[in-house]
Amino acid sequence: MVKRAVEANFDGLVGPTHNYAGLSWGNVASRSNVNSVANPREAALQGLAKMKRLADRGYVQGVLPPHERPHLPTLRALGFTGNEGQVLSAVARTDPALLAAVSSASAMWTANAATVSPSADTADQRVHLTPANLSAKFHRSIEHRVTGRALKAIFSDERYFAHHSALPSVSQFGDEGAANHTRLCGDYGAPGVELFVYGQEAFNDAAPAPVRFPARQTLEASRAIARLHGLTDRHAVFAQQNPAAIDAGVFHNDVIAVGNGNCLFYHEQAFLHESQVLTDLRERLTGVELAAVRVSSDQVPIADAVSSYLFNSQLLASADGMLLAVPGECREVASVSRYLDTLVQSGGPITAVEVFDVKQSMRNGGGPACLRLRVVLNEDELRAINQNVILTDALYERLTVWVKAHYRDAMSQQDLADPMLLDEVRKALDELTAILGLGSIYDFQM
Numbered sequence: 001m002v003k004r005a006v007e008a009n010f011d012g013l014v015g016p017t018h019n020y021a022g023l024s025w026g027n028v029a030s031r032s033n034v035n036s037v038a039n040p041r042e043a044a045l046q047g048l049a050k051m052k053r054l055a056d057r058g059y060v061q062g063v064l065p066p067h068e069r070p071h072l073p074t075l076r077a078l079g080f081t082g083n084e085g086q087v088l089s090a091v092a093r094t095d096p097a098l099l100a101a102v103s104s105a106s107a108m109w110t111a112n113a114a115t116v117s118p119s120a121d122t123a124d125q126r127v128h129l130t131p132a133n134l135s136a137k138f139h140r141s142i143e144h145r146v147t148g149r150a151l152k153a154i155f156s157d158e159r160y161f162a163h164h165s166a167l168p169s170v171s172q173f174g175d176e177g178a179a180n181h182t183r184l185c186g187d188y189g190a191p192g193v194e195l196f197v198y199g200q201e202a203f204n205d206a207a208p209a210p211v212r213f214p215a216r217q218t219l220e221a222s223r224a225i226a227r228l229h230g231l232t233d234r235h236a237v238f239a240q241q242n243p244a245a246i247d248a249g250v251f252h253n254d255v256i257a258v259g260n261g262n263c264l265f266y267h268e269q270a271f272l273h274e275s276q277v278l279t280d281l282r283e284r285l286t287g288v289e290l291a292a293v294r295v296s297s298d299q300v301p302i303a304d305a306v307s308s309y310l311f312n313s314q315l316l317a318s319a320d321g322m323l324l325a326v327p328g329e330c331r332e333v334a335s336v337s338r339y340l341d342t343l344v345q346s347g348g349p350i351t352a353v354e355v356f357d358v359k360q361s362m363r364n365g366g367g368p369a370c371l372r373l374r375v376v377l378n379e380d381e382l383r384a385i386n387q388n389v390i391l392t393d394a395l396y397e398r399l400t401v402w403v404k405a406h407y408r409d410a411m412s413q414q415d416l417a418d419p420m421l422l423d424e425v426r427k428a429l430d431e432l433t434a435i436l437g438l439g440s441i442y443d444f445q446m
């Protein structure tokens with residue numbers, strides 16, 4: 001029997017150290033905004049406003065906490081000694097790039113937090129969660145431990161939830177989580193098919209690979225996640241991303257494709273073997289017709305897809321079809337704006353387009369879809385999670401007050417060395433874990 005289920009979205013609350021450090025080679029926005037002054041307060045409020053709008057529409061909206069940054073335990077593991085002020089001033093003086101790396105608020109992009117397989121797909125009928133090792137970028141490779149703790153503090157009931165450790169942190173098992181994972185299905189509670197998109201095969205030198213920018217996800221990693229989650233061949237499809245797309249700045253598949261329910265919305269240059277992907281999906285979607293919404297390069301050149309983040313939109317089920325929640329940049333790129341006008345009139349599955357302003361995040365290459373982790377939950381599972389992280393009006397108000405009390409409105413690279421910043425962050429996060437009822441998840445709390 002198919003259980004009633006919903007797709008919940010868990011957005012990463014932007015952390016107090018949000019800044020532009022140009023840390024992500026291959027991510028065009030990150031590199032082009034390097035050294036701009038960021039506004040963490042505005043970033044966090046933009047994220048909260050997105051969550052609130054969707055919660056008001058009736059979507060189940062959760063919150064995932066930011067991480068402790070700058071991360072002193074990482075600096076100590078790399079040989080910095082002395083008290084915290086001494087560690088910070090030494091790293092600022094000798095290695096500012098390292099200080100930036102351990103200060104990034106990148107955990108906000110929770111599409112990279114983990115891969116989640118709903119219970120309807122897995123062998124033991126539990127929801128399976130694996131934090132992504134994010135091994136392609138040092139600043140992100142330090143996220144998975146705390147991410148795992150946060151997920152365990154929210155999805156704690158072992159009758160319903162199975163947690164795995166991140167894969168080995170080496171490039172051969174590079175894993176970027178849900179950004180390269182799309183689930184297609186009929187009802188959310190019915191068995192679906194999980195599309196794993198990888199950039200490269202690690203153990204096959206002859207396989208196609210990008211030449212300019214790194215492929216962050218490997219086939220080997222995707223297969224390991226599917227095994228860990230107990231997905232049989234009926235429930236998993238593996239597809240290679242088009243290497244040319246990676247070289248054009250598509251560092252994750254969610255920059256060029258998004259799916260929901262029976263709909264896959266994608267650019268014609270997304271996949272290396274497009275028709276095979278569609279065939280593999282159709283074979284496994286029993287009783288459900290795949291609605292493939294393909295965007296051609298004539299309609300939207302790939303460079304425009306990358307600069308507008310058209311495909312990094314949230315595709316959400318709505319009463320009369322599907323809502324595409326797009327970043328504001330989509331209305332600033334002519335080809336994309338034109339395309340969106342025709343899309344809703346085309347009579348296809350996507351029936352509405354709405355614009356969300358997440359500009360602070362966009363300038364680091366994170367659109368609406370990057371900011372959320374999707375978790376399909378049936379009614380029992382939804383009831384079993386930590387309810388304190390579900391966004392209600394009261395929680396929205398509380399988090400807004402919390403952000404305004406603790407966040408700065410300007411963050412430059414120089415500011416990261418300020419020892420006051422570390423104190424501010426810890427004070428804020430200590431309060432946050434109490435608000436969200438998470439217990440102790442940060443190193444400084446242990």
Ligand SMILES: NCCC[C@H](NC(=O)CCC(=O)O)C(=O)O
Pocket residue numbers: 019020021022023024027030031104106109111112137140179251252364365366367370
């Ligand atoms: N899913 C969106 C991820 C964006 C993220 N950007 C960053 O980490 C940029 C940080 C900086 O450059 O300061 C990344 O590339 O992994």
